[in-house]
Amino acid sequence: MTELERIRHSAAHVLATAISKIWPEAQFAAGPPVENGFYYDLELPHRISPEDFARIEEEMKREIKANHVFERVEISRPDALAMAERGELASLAPRGVASKFKLDIVQNIPEDETITLYRNGEFTDLCAGPHVMRTGNIGAFKLTHVASAYYKGDERNPQLQRIYGTAFKNKTAMEEYFTMLEEAKKRDHRKIGAEMGLYAIDSEFVGPGMPLWLPKGTVLVEELEKLAKEAEFAAGYVRVRSPHLAKEKMYKTSGHLPYYAESMFPPMEMDEHREERAKIQSRMAELERILTHDG
Secondary structure, X not given: OOHHHHHHHHHHHHHHHHHHHHOOOOEEOOOOEEOOEEEEXXXXXXXXXXXXXXXXXXXXXXXXXXXXXOEEEEEOHHHHHHHHHOOOOOEOOOOOOOOHHHHHHHHOOOOOOOEEEEEEOOEEEEOOOOOOOEHHHOOEEEEEEEEEEEHHHOOOOOEEEEEEEEEEOOHHHHHHHHHHHHHHXXXXXXXXXXXXXXXXXXXXXXXXXXXXXXXXXXXXHHHHHHHHHHHHHHOOOOXXXXXXXXXXXXXXXXXXXXXXXXXXXXXXXXXXXXXXXXXXXXXXXXXXXXXXXXX
C-alpha cells in the first residue's frame, strides 16, 4: 500500500470515528482506500446527506488534532467474535447490539489468517491495515458525496450508505486535485458537445450515453469514418459487417450476460405477434394429435 493509500485508509477510520461520536448506533461494514480517495459503508437510520458533511468534518478535525496513535493489535478468533457480539468493533465502546457486519467479516476470515484490530483514541475497528502512525499524519481531507451500495455488492444483502471522501498529504495537493476536477468539468465532452451543437442526449426516450447526432456532429462522424477506412485499406485490412443484435447464447459465451445483464437491453418480445404464434402452435399441436390418432 502506498503512502497516499495509507493516508486515505486512515482517513476512512477517522470518518467512522466521527460518525460514531455523532450517531453511536451506526453499523459499519468496509472502509477501503480507492483510486481518488476513500469511502466507508454503513447502516444508519439517519440518512446522511451533504448537509451533514460540515458537522462530520468538524468531528474528524478534532480527531486529527488529537493526534491519536493508530495502534495495531493482534487478536484471537474467539476474542474477535466476542468483541463483535458485544458491539465493540467499529465503535467507541460495547453496545447493546452486535457489530453485525464486522461479525460476518470475522466469521469469513480464513482459519490460517491473522486477525488484527486498529485503535485510534476511543475507536476500535477490525482491520488488516496498514495505517499512518498517527491521526495527525492525515494532512488534508474533504468529504465529497454519498451513494448507496449493497453489502458485499450483493443485491440480496442490506443496502448501505456509502460516504465518500478524499485525503492528501497537505492542503496544497488537495487544492490542486479539486482545481483539476473543475478544469475537467469545463472540458467535459457532454458539455462541449451540446454547446457546439454536435449532438443531443435524450435520457427519457433514448438513454444516457446514446447521442443523437446533429448535422454538425454527423459531418464529424462521417469524416472520422472516412479516415478510418482509408487507414485500414492502406494497411491491407478488409471490412466485414455483422448484425447489431444476436441470440442470448452469444452473450453467455462471451461472458457479458452474467456480469452486465442489468445494464443490457432485455430480450426482444414481439407482443403484437404473440397471440398469432400461440394460435399457430395450438393448431399444430391439434393436427399432431389428429395425425397420431389416425395413424
